[in-house]
Amino acid sequence: MLRRTILGALAWFAVLVPSRSFSAHRTPSPPNAEAYIIWPPDGAVLTGGKLWVRMGLRNMGVCPKGIDMPNVGHHHLLIDTDLPPFDQEIPSDRQHLHYGAGETDARIELPPGKHTLQLLLGDFNHVPHDPPIYSKKITITMR
Amino acid sequence: MNKHCAAAAIAASLMFGTAFAGPTPAPADAYAYIGYPNNGQVLPAGKPFRVWFGLRNMGVAPHGVNYPNTGHHHLLIDTDLPPFDQGIPSDRQHLHFGAGETETTLELPPGTHTLQLLMGDYNHVPHNPPVYSKKITIYVK
Numbered sequence: 165m166l167r168r169t170i171l172g173a174l175a176w177f178a179v180l181v182p183s184r185s186f187s188a189h190r191t192p193s194p195p196n197a198e199a200y201i202i203w204p205p206d207g208a209v210l211t212g213g214k215l216w217v218r219m220g221l222r223n224m225g226v227c228p229k230g231i232d233m234p235n236v237g238h239h240h241l242l243i244d245t246d247l248p249p250f251d252q253e254i255p256s257d258r259q260h261l262h263y264g265a266g267e268t269d270a271r272i273e274l275p276p277g278k279h280t281l282q283l284l285l286g287d288f289n290h291v292p293h294d295p296p297i298y299s300k301k302i303t304i305t306m307r
Numbered sequence: 308m309n310k311h312c313a314a315a316a317i318a319a320s321l322m323f324g325t326a327f328a329g330p331t332p333a334p335a336d337a338y339a340y341i342g343y344p345n346n347g348q349v350l351p352a353g354k355p356f357r358v359w360f361g362l363r364n365m366g367v368a369p370h371g372v373n374y375p376n377t378g379h380h381h382l383l384i385d386t387d388l389p390p391f392d393q394g395i396p397s398d399r400q401h402l403h404f405g406a407g408e409t410e411t412t413l414e415l416p417p418g419t420h421t422l423q424l425l426m427g428d429y430n431h432v433p434h435n436p437p438v439y440s441k442k443i444t445i446y447v448k
Contacts, residue, residue, distance in 0.1 A: 202342060202359060203342075216363070218342060218359070218361065219409075220359070220409065220410065221408075221409055221410070222410065225367070225369055225404075225406040225407025225408050225409075226366070226367040226368075226407040226408075226409055227367070227368055227369050227372060227407050228366060228368050228372070228374045228377060231368070231369075231372055231374070233369060233372070235406065236369060236406070236407050263366070265366040265374070265375075265376060265377065266366025266367040266368050266374070266377045266407070267362075267365075267366045267367075268360070268361070268362055268366075268367055268409045269361060269362060269363045271363075
């Protein structure tokens with residue numbers, strides 16, 4: 165009986181604790197911080213495959229990864245994918261491009277077709293802030 | 308002979324480096340530009356406007372952060388480029404964005420104005436080679 169209670173308590177902990185402990189480690193973002201894609205505009209039709217994506221950030225600063233400072237982060241560009249979980253590191257793959265050297269312009273290449281682009285800011289550890297700072301998801305067409 | 312030439316070249320580059328630019332190297336293809344407003348743009352007086360700081364092949368880092376191939380933006384208003392071998396002045400014509408900002412909002416009195424970006428290293432000194440944008444002219448009416 166006692167064991168069952170303990171196990172039950174542990175099970176509850178397992179359910180409750182991860183999100184709480186992670187959110188405790190998440191870096192706070194300043195109020196009014198806003199990420200947005202300056203270019204290309206939503207609905208743009210582009211040719212040539214390659215483009216520069218201009219990454220915009222308001223009321224917050226850009227800083228390379230690994231440096232724990234207040235009110236900064238670095239850009240991640242999500243291509244053809246939804247937002248990842250906010251309580252863990254942003255994946256690093258071809259759909260989640262990291263700009264950990266403080267880049268604010270990204271050179272990318274896309275195959276012909278419709279694509280979505282979205283920005284998500286990561287803290288010094290690549291974890292989204294609390295609250296998370298992400299842009300509107302835009303759709304562009306590559307011809 | 309070749310050795311002497313090489314030594315002279317190194318000495319010259321060292322002298323050039325110390326005399327005309329700061330100690331922090333910048334990537335050769337680094338490129339700063341003003342994303343907005345456009346050169347020659349007419350802006351309404353009495354209305355703040357946004358200035359976009361563009362940077363390619365280099366990253367942004369707050370002041371005091373010594374990270375390779377990064378710097379922070381300085382916006383020069385109605386003034387020429389300062390000397391490259393010392394800290395960029397901090398006044399109303401040389402705005403520092405040492406928190407890693409990549410845009411700002413400005414309001415300027417009616418008239419013709421120039422805007423230019425100049426990157427500073429963690430110490431506010433321009434890089435070697437210095438990274439600065441084209442100087443643009445805007446008209447506030």
